[in-house]
Amino acid sequence: MSFLEYAPAPESTAILNLKAQYGLFIDGEFVDGSGEVFDTISPATEEVIARIAQADASDVDRAVAAARRSYEKVWSRMSGSDRGKYLFRIARLVQERARELAVAESLDNGKPIRETRDVDVPLVAAWFFYYAGWADKLEYAGLGPKPRSLGVAAQVIPWNFPLLMLAWKIAPALAAGNTVVIKPAETTSLTAMLFAEILQQADLPPGVVNIVTGPGATGQALVTHADVNKVAFTGSTDVGRTIARQVAGTSKKLTLELGGKAANIVFDDAAIDQAVEGVVNGIFFNQGHVCCAGSRLLVQENVHDEVVDRLKQRLSTLRLGDPLDKNTDIGAINSAAQLERIRTLSDTGENEGAERWQLDCTVPDKGFWFRPTIFTRVSAAHSIAREEIFGPVLSVLTFRTPEEAVAKANNTPYGLSAGIWTEKASRMLALADRLRAGVIWANTFNKFDPASPFGGYKESGYGREGGRQGLTAYLESSGWQAPIESSAASSRSGRKARKAVAK
Amino acid sequence: MSRLSVPKTYKLAIGGAFPRSESGRTYVVTAPSGEFIANASLASRKDARDAVVAARGAQPKWAGATAYNRGQVLYRIAELLEGRRAQFVDEIVQSEGVTATAAGAQVDATIDLWVWYAGWADKYAQLAGNGNPVSGPYFNLSVPDATGVVAAIAPQDSTGVSLLGLAAVVAPIVLSGNTVVVVANEAAPLSAISLAEVLATSDVPGGVVNVLTGSPAELAPWLASHADVNALDLAGAGSLADGAWVDLQISAAETLKRVLPPVEGAPAPSLERITAFVETKTVWHTKAML
Numbered sequence: 001m002s003f004l005e006y007a008p009a010p011e012s013t014a015i016l017n018l019k020a021q022y023g024l025f026i027d028g029e030f031v032d033g034s035g036e037v038f039d040t041i042s043p044a045t046e047e048v049i050a051r052i053a054q055a056d057a058s059d060v061d062r063a064v065a066a067a068r069r070s071y072e073k074v075w076s077r078m079s080g081s082d083r084g085k086y087l088f089r090i091a092r093l094v095q096e097r098a099r100e101l102a103v104a105e106s107l108d109n110g111k112p113i114r115e116t117r118d119v120d121v122p123l124v125a126a127w128f129f130y131y132a133g134w135a136d137k138l139e140y141a142g143l144g145p146k147p148r149s150l151g152v153a154a155q156v157i158p159w160n161f162p163l164l165m166l167a168w169k170i171a172p173a174l175a176a177g178n179t180v181v182i183k184p185a186e187t188t189s190l191t192a193m194l195f196a197e198i199l200q201q202a203d204l205p206p207g208v209v210n211i212v213t214g215p216g217a218t219g220q221a222l223v224t225h226a227d228v229n230k231v232a233f234t235g236s237t238d239v240g241r242t243i244a245r246q247v248a249g250t251s252k253k254l255t256l257e258l259g260g261k262a263a264n265i266v267f268d269d270a271a272i273d274q275a276v277e278g279v280v281n282g283i284f285f286n287q288g289h290v291c292c293a294g295s296r297l298l299v300q301e302n303v304h305d306e307v308v309d310r311l312k313q314r315l316s317t318l319r320l321g322d323p324l325d326k327n328t329d330i331g332a333i334n335s336a337a338q339l340e341r342i343r344t345l346s347d348t349g350e351n352e353g354a355e356r357w358q359l360d361c362t363v364p365d366k367g368f369w370f371r372p373t374i375f376t377r378v379s380a381a382h383s384i385a386r387e388e389i390f391g392p393v394l395s396v397l398t399f400r401t402p403e404e405a406v407a408k409a410n411n412t413p414y415g416l417s418a419g420i421w422t423e424k425a426s427r428m429l430a431l432a433d434r435l436r437a438g439v440i441w442a443n444t445f446n447k448f449d450p451a452s453p454f455g456g457y458k459e460s461g462y463g464r465e466g467g468r469q470g471l472t473a474y475l476e477s478s479g480w481q482a483p484i485e486s487s488a489a490s491s492r493s494g495r496k497a498r499k500a501v502a503k
Numbered sequence: 504m505s506r507l508s509v510p511k512t513y514k515l516a517i518g519g520a521f522p523r524s525e526s527g528r529t530y531v532v533t534a535p536s537g538e539f540i541a542n543a544s545l546a547s548r549k550d551a552r553d554a555v556v557a558a559r560g561a562q563p564k565w566a567g568a569t570a571y572n573r574g575q576v577l578y579r580i581a582e583l584l585e586g587r588r589a590q591f592v593d594e595i596v597q598s599e600g601v602t603a604t605a606a607g608a609q610v611d612a613t614i615d616l617w618v619w620y621a622g623w624a625d626k627y628a629q630l631a632g633n634g635n636p637v638s639g640p641y642f643n644l645s646v647p648d649a650t651g652v653v654a655a656i657a658p659q660d661s662t663g664v665s666l667l668g669l670a671a672v673v674a675p676i677v678l679s680g681n682t683v684v685v686v687a688n689e690a691a692p693l694s695a696i697s698l699a700e701v702l703a704t705s706d707v708p709g710g711v712v713n714v715l716t717g718s719p720a721e722l723a724p725w726l727a728s729h730a731d732v733n734a735l736d737l738a739g740a741g742s743l744a745d746g747a748w749v750d751l752q753i754s755a756a757e758t759l760k761r762v763l764p765p766v767e768g769a770p771a772p773s774l775e776r777i778t779a780f781v782e783t784k785t786v787w788h789t790k791a792m793l
Contacts, residue, residue, distance in 0.1 A: 126638070142630060142631075237759070240759065241756050241757060241759060244755075244756030244759060245753045245756040248749055248752035248753040248755075248756060248762075249746070249748075249749030249752060249753070256759065258759070413758070415782075425788075428788070429786075432784075432786045433567075434563075436651075437784070438782060438783065438784060438785065439784075439785050439787070440784065440785070440786045440787065441787045442786060442787060442788040442789070443788060443789045444641065444787055444788070444789045447637070447639070447641065447787055449635070449637035449638055449639070449643070451635045451636050451637050451638075451643075452635045452637050452643050452645070452785055452787070453635070453645050453783050453785050454785070455783070457650075457782050457784075458651075458733065458758075458759070459758060459759045461759060462759065462761050464783050467633070467635055467645065468633060469645065469783050477775065
C-alpha cells in the first residue's frame, strides 16, 4: 500500500431504514401517485434503492388544494412565533437524523459522504435554524410594516444538492407564512421522502408542506397551476426561460436560480497553494455538479505553468470511488444522461483544439464516473469556455492585465459567481466591483451560509436565496409607503413662475 | 403686432445627441382639440437599437461614478427644471389640454420627485445591502449593484403624466447606475424631449437617458427581445392593445430580463422601484488566523 492508498472506510448503510416504495406526501400523508412508479438508483452501483411514486396533473392539483387549505385555515393565521417553533423543531430533527440523511443522500445522489456529512446536511439544519428566527420578525425584513405572505409556493429543485435545495426553498417560504408544494428532481427524491417523515415527527400541520415526485412534466404541471402564487425554481437556464415565459402575465412572483460559468481569477501575487486548493474545491467539489462552480480558471499568464502543474499534482492526490467511503473525494456522476453530456462537451473541447488532461485513476466497473479533467489552451470562443458542463471539467484560460481578467470573466451570458485570488486587497475590491456576478469569493470559493444571499445576474436568474433578501422573495409589502412630504401643488400657489404661466 | 414665434423641432435623444429618426419618419402631435402642435420623430427599430448601444456604452462609467455624484446630478435636474418651469407648463397645457394649474402641479410634482430620488442615491444601498454574519472566519457583505441597461415604456395616459410619468420611471432606474432607453408618452411626447434637453445640460452623461418618441407598440417588442437589455419597466405598457404587454414579458424571458409589470398612471415614488433594478452582489473574503 503506497502513501496515498487508504484502506476502504465505508460508512454503513445499516442506519437506513428505507421503505421499498415511497408515495407522494400530500396533506400530511404518504399517498399513491396516479403516474407510473419509477426506480431511484444509486449512480455509484446502478442498483435500485427504492421505488418512487409519480405525480400527474391530478396529484399536483390535490397537493396544491391541500396547500391552499392549510394556508387559508392554519398557516397564514398562525402566529409568527409558532411558525418559527415548527421550523426550529425541523432544524433539530435534521440534526438528530443527520447521519442517516447524509448516508441516504450519498447513496441516492452519488456525492461523497464527506460532503453530505460535513456540508449538505449541516447546512440544511442551519438553513431551518436561520429562517426559524425570522418567522416572528417579518416587520424587520425591509418591506415596511405588516408584510404579507404570498400564499401557495410552487418549488422545483435540482439533483445536485437534493436536501439542501429543499431546505433553501422550504425554510424561507414557511417562515414568511406561505405553504409549499415542492417537486424534487426525478433522480434524487429519496431524502425528500425522509424529510417528509421528519415533518411528521415535527407534527407540522398537514398540507403546509406537500411533496410531489416525478419527472419534468410534474414540475411543469406544478409551476403552471393556476392556484399557486409564487414559483421558485433552481435548475438549468433553459428550463428557467420556459418557466419565465409560462409565468408571464400572471401575478405569480418568480425567483430563478439558474446556470453559471464562473471565472476563478488567479493573479501572480496570489498565495498559490491556497489558490490551488480553492480552484480544486471550486470545480471538483460535488463532481462539479454545482451551478456556481469555478469552471473557468483565469490565470495570470506568468504563473500559468506553475499553477497548472500544481493543480495536476494536487488532483493526483484525489480519490475517486465509492461515495460512501469516508476517504472519497470524487463521487459518482448523478445520472447516465449527465455523464453523456459531460463526455460530449469534453470531446467537443478536444475537437475544438483544447488540450485535455485527466486524472489517471481506476474507475469502478459499474455506475457513472468521470475522471477529473483539466483543459489547457482554451480560448474564450471554445464551447467548454462558454457552456455550462456541470461536471468535473476545468477550462484554463490566461490573462495579462486586471482589465483583461474583468473582460474575460464578464464575457458570458451567465453571472452567478466568481472567484478572485490575490494578496492585494485593494485590487480584489476593485475587481469585485466590476465583476458582474451575484456571489464573489475572494481568496476562498464555494462557501454557503444561510445568512448570505446567493443568486445571479443576467441569465443566471433573478432573486436571491439566503439572508434577509431570501426572505423577501416570499413576502410582499402591504402597500404601505412612507409618505413623501411634498410641497407640490398646495404650497406653491402664488409663485411667480405660476403667475407667468397664468397670464 | 404680435411677434411671429419660432417653433421648436422635436427630435430623439440618443447618446447625448438629438438626432432625427434614422428612418426619416415623423408623426403629427396634436392637441386634444385636434389642433396641430408639432411633428415629432417617429423612432424606428434601428433608433431603438442605437439607443441601446448608447445606453450600454454609458453604463459602466455612470455606475462607476460615486453615489454622491449621481445624487448631485439628479438634484441638478430639479434645479434646471425649476428654471424652465414655464416652458414645461406651456407644453403640458398644449399637448394634454389641461389647465395651467394642473400642468403646474404636474411640473412641481416632477421637480419634487427628482429631489426625492436624488437624495436616495447615496442612501438606498444602506437599506438594500447588509453585512452577513456567516459561520466562519469571513468578511461577508451584500451590496446592491445596478442591473445594467433598462428599457422602459413611460405611462401613456392622456393627461397628468406626460412629464411626471416619464420622470417617475426614469429617476429610480438611473439613480443606482443603470442607463435607460425610454419610450415617451406617444400622444404627448413634447415635454419628454424637452426634459432630455434639460438632462443634456445638467451633467447627466450622454447615453444615460435615451428618449424615443413614437409608437410603444412598434418599439417595445424590439426592446423586450434585445439581448443587451437587462431589464424591462413596463409601467406604461398596460395601454397596449390586446394585453400586448404579456407578449413583451414572454419575449423578455428569452434572456431572463427582470420585468416590472404595468401600473396605472405615473408610478408612485418608492424605494421598491429603485431596488427593482439592482442586483445584490455578495462578496466573501477570508479573515486571517491571528
